[in-house]
Amino acid sequence: MQIVHLNHECRTREYLLSSSNLKPGRPLILFLHGMGCTTDWAVDETRLLPFAHEKDFVLVAPQALRPKQDVPARFLTNAPRWNDSGRTDPPNADDVGFLDAVLTDALARSGADPNRVFVVGFSNGAAMTFRFVAERAERIAAMAPVAGHCQVEKPGPSRPVPTLYVIGARDPLIPLRGGEIELPWGNRLVRRPPVIQTLERWASGIQCSAVSLIDRDDRELRVEHFPGPVLYRCVTVHDLGHHWPGGKGQLNPRIGGAVSNTINANELLWNFFLEVTHSS
Numbered sequence: 001m002q003i004v005h006l007n008h009e010c011r012t013r014e015y016l017l018s019s020s021n022l023k024p025g026r027p028l029i030l031f032l033h034g035m036g037c038t039t040d041w042a043v044d045e046t047r048l049l050p051f052a053h054e055k056d057f058v059l060v061a062p063q064a065l066r067p068k069q070d071v072p073a074r075f076l077t078n079a080p081r082w083n084d085s086g087r088t089d090p091p092n093a094d095d096v097g098f099l100d101a102v103l104t105d106a107l108a109r110s111g112a113d114p115n116r117v118f119v120v121g122f123s124n125g126a127a128m129t130f131r132f133v134a135e136r137a138e139r140i141a142a143m144a145p146v147a148g149h150c151q152v153e154k155p156g157p158s159r160p161v162p163t164l165y166v167i168g169a170r171d172p173l174i175p176l177r178g179g180e181i182e183l184p185w186g187n188r189l190v191r192r193p194p195v196i197q198t199l200e201r202w203a204s205g206i207q208c209s210a211v212s213l214i215d216r217d218d219r220e221l222r223v224e225h226f227p228g229p230v231l232y233r234c235v236t237v238h239d240l241g242h243h244w245p246g247g248k249g250q251l252n253p254r255i256g257g258a259v260s261n262t263i264n265a266n267e268l269l270w271n272f273f274l275e276v277t278h279s280s
Helices: 039-046 048-055 095-110 124-139 195-205 265-279
Strands: 002-008 011-017 028-032 058-062 117-122 142-146 163-168 179-182 189-192 213-217 221-225 232-237
Touching: 002 095, 011 039, 011 095, 028 039, 028 048, 028 095, 028 124, 039 048, 039 058, 048 058, 048 265, 058 095, 095 124, 117 124, 117 265, 124 142, 124 195, 142 265, 163 195, 163 265, 195 232
Parallel strands: 028 058, 028 117, 117 142, 142 163, 163 232
Antiparallel strands: 002 011, 011 058, 179 189, 213 221, 221 232
């Protein structure tokens, strides 16, 4: 991958761009890492780079800002994070504008198909995925947030966007039923809402039913969909904690809980994007 530098809000920011194949017209996946991560670590953890080469799509992985820009990123003490809510949380960045600029630049550099742009994110990156699509739906063909909440109170994207949501039933940081958790950043106690609140809020935003229909429910997976004008599917992995499904599982298990290879998220997301593309 190559590092690309962009000037945004009088700051020099960067993203990673897969560059082994310059054939025009390929799909593009915008990948947003979780809180505390660097793009290098997250791309390695998810195994997305070799997968991009295998499936022949352009991978774009932007870097979130860290609170102290003059100090290297550290998972616990100087954690990069996305401004996923629009509130004035540190570092108070215009991340929607930055991602917009990243997409424009990456499409121009790679010659990728602007009608096949997909966005995926993990944890805080999943929350940022919700926010970005809520504000820039016209640029995105489909989305796939993994293990994160929608922090936008009343999302109203300009058009319904096909959505695949993935969550682990044993996730200690995004518990299915909600409740009080201890964050690794400052050991703070916070209360998380049930995941169903995010699913229902997003269903309303993309004009789908808030009541799901079950497609599969066994010892491994629960798969459900929310009927509506676009495909909206939720996959719950019963033995998964706060990790990328099928990834390397490098996050400390004291923080992330159980690692699972029940599904491979890369294959799951890619097949969903193909399904959406072929049905449109």
